[in-house]
Amino acid sequence: MSKRINWLVVLSLLGVAPALAAPEPADPARQTPWKLYVDSTEAFAMKQAQGNKVLLVDVRDPIEIMFTGFAPAVDVVVPYMSANRSKWNDTRSVYQVEREPAFADRIAKALADRGLGKDTPILLMCRSGGERGAPSARELWGKGFASVYVVVDGFEGDTVKDGPQKNWRRVNGWKNSDLPWGYTLDRSKFPIGEK
DSSP states (O other), rough: OOOOHHHHHHHHHHOOOGGGGGOOOOSSOOOOTOOHHHHHHHHHHHHHGGGGGGGEEEOOOHOOOHOOOEEETTOEOOOSSEEEEEEEETTTTTEEEOTTHHHHHHHHHHHHTTOTTTSSSSSEEEEESSSSHHHHHHHHTTTTOOOEEEEETTTOOOOOOOTTTTTTTTHHHHHHHSSSOBOEEEEGGGGGOOO
């Protein structure tokens, strides 16, 4: 069966079977109060089926996206955490990564800019689904947003456990699920002139 036929099946099922949602992650750090989870293929199907009635947000640092790739289905990039190039983390020997204090406000603005309200389903995607996906969803809890989903396998997915590609992110995720992605960025979807 071709990928196109698979997507037709997924899209038709999505309208009648909400049971397509991904299971709740076992790790409490990857769980959210909404308990709404989708994998990357379900997120893509949801975006295809609902179009502009759902907001797909990439919460990764734009510099990271430049080097790892971008999904054109994403509506907007709103980083949850970004590297602060003026601070160094000696423990990890990297730039200090800091949470975006205006994250919820920027999500609300992204909705308003599209004529959408806080009742709009929001899909949050980070690199792997847990380190920023779930925490960014929890950041929106109690701020009037109705349904926030986490893409549990993220853009790059999980790591290979054994063999020559051990620790490479090749298991699942948007990039490894044969979904549309590339290295060409759409400037209109990125924060310009913001931190």
